[in-house]
Amino acid sequence: MHRVGYLLTEGFQVMALATQSVFEFANIVTGKAVYKVQNFSQAGGIVSSSLGLHVDTLPLTQAGLADSWLVAGTLTPLTPPDADVLQSVRGLADGARRVAGICTGSFVLAQAGVLDNRRVTTHWAFAPALRRMHPSVNVEDDRIFIIDGPVWTSAGMTAGVDMALGMVEKDLGSEIARSVAHRLVMHQRRSGGQSQHSELLSLSPKSDRIQSALDYARKHLNRPLSVEELAEVVHLSPRQFTRVFTAETGQSPAKAIESLRLEAARLLIEQSSHSLDVVARETGFRDRRHMREVFMRGFGVPPQAVRRDSRRMV
Incomplete structure (x- = not known):
């Protein structure tokens, strides 16, 4: 089983949770529990989204080893999370097969030093700030998602769904990914190299x-x-x-x-x-x-x- 952990911080953007449907439908398509998805926060307990949706989370002390970690973005990415969160992110990245930033979740990864000297993307509106705040990060602001080794980053929130689907394709193959996209009524499967603009x-x-x-x-x-x-x-x-x-x-x-x-x-x-x-x-x-x-x-x-x-x- 592939364990997928989501790191939620206060004020996370609720669209990040939509990416979990990709892993859910991968389980449905394959007919077995390929993915186990869990939500975590630094201390555990209730975490509120920017919309006011409350999500119950497990504390990171109970996280153990996960194959993939996805960090949810917020609407206020220029404000860094607490130092203990950044320390935890560094540890998670070291122990996981891959780590991903959904939309402005890339800021958390950058602030933790995970993105140094890597190619990344984020929402186009925040890309200049990411580039300015972290000059050691190679920001490409017109890509849907980018994979650089074990680090994945996506553009705006809907692009996170494309990134999650890319993970399923890498894990289970293109046929399963196509079937998941069909179940999700996705008009088009977008590759990471596509532009953010339509x-x-x-x-x-x-x-x-x-x-x-x-x-x-x-x-x-x-x-x-x-x-x-x-x-x-x-x-x-x-x-x-x-x-x-x-x-x-x-x-x-x-x-x-x-x-x-x-x-x-x-x-x-x-x-x-x-x-x-x-x-x-x-x-x-x-x-x-x-x-x-x-x-x-x-x-x-x-x-x-x-x-x-x-x-x-x-």
């Missing part, structure tokens, strides 16, 4: 009509996708569609579609072994050269550099 989220349309147009575009990126076609999908004239689209998203339809193509191409480059010619064709660029031009304009690097960097991620 183009669809940043466009943030205000109406279902424009959202439908964007959903249609994302599913048909390998086509030219004219304004006329998109307008017809949502039953507007091209002129009306352009006006409403621009008002709701702050971008023209052409610019938004290019951004969606760019994001889709980046994901294919990071996650597949398709040639760049195939990626360009599948995501609607005229050719490989056109895709390179858009990558240079959008990311400042060519597609080859994105693929090379993704191969460095575990």
Whole structure:
């Protein structure tokens, strides 16, 4: 049995507990108790989340040896926990097969000295502070999760679910991980190398009509996708569609579609072994050269550099 311990500190972010469902469903999928999950705090007893949810925890003195330790993040990561907590974290890291920081839980690991000279990530909003406070830590603020030896760190809270799923994949294989993701109704299994930012989220349309147009575009990126076609999908004239689209998203339809193509191409480059010619064709660029031009304009690097960097991620 693989023992998984969660270290909760006062004011922990409740989304951290959602990652426990990944281990729960791994047990369900395999039909046996592969994982035993327990919640701990320094002294034990009731610990309150930032939302006010109370969780009963075991004291770390009863922790014994665990295979994996996951440190929950808080909404106030710049305030370090007590010295005894940091001392405990150092001991936990030394005795475990792996240790992980969920979102701003990486701050606790950094304050305990566990992240020195390692590649890590955290929520994008706190990444500059982590970099400034701990210059010996190599912070990469645009990754879903990063594995550096026995140390795992994730971005914002939903990325913790992806990280936990990555642990299941490493422990039990890709088929079990896929089955767990399916049970959890995860639309997409995200690898650690993915960006924290979503183009669809940043466009943030205000109406279902424009959202439908964007959903249609994302599913048909390998086509030219004219304004006329998109307008017809949502039953507007091209002129009306352009006006409403621009008002709701702050971008023209052409610019938004290019951004969606760019994001889709980046994901294919990071996650597949398709040639760049195939990626360009599948995501609607005229050719490989056109895709390179858009990558240079959008990311400042060519597609080859994105693929090379993704191969460095575990």
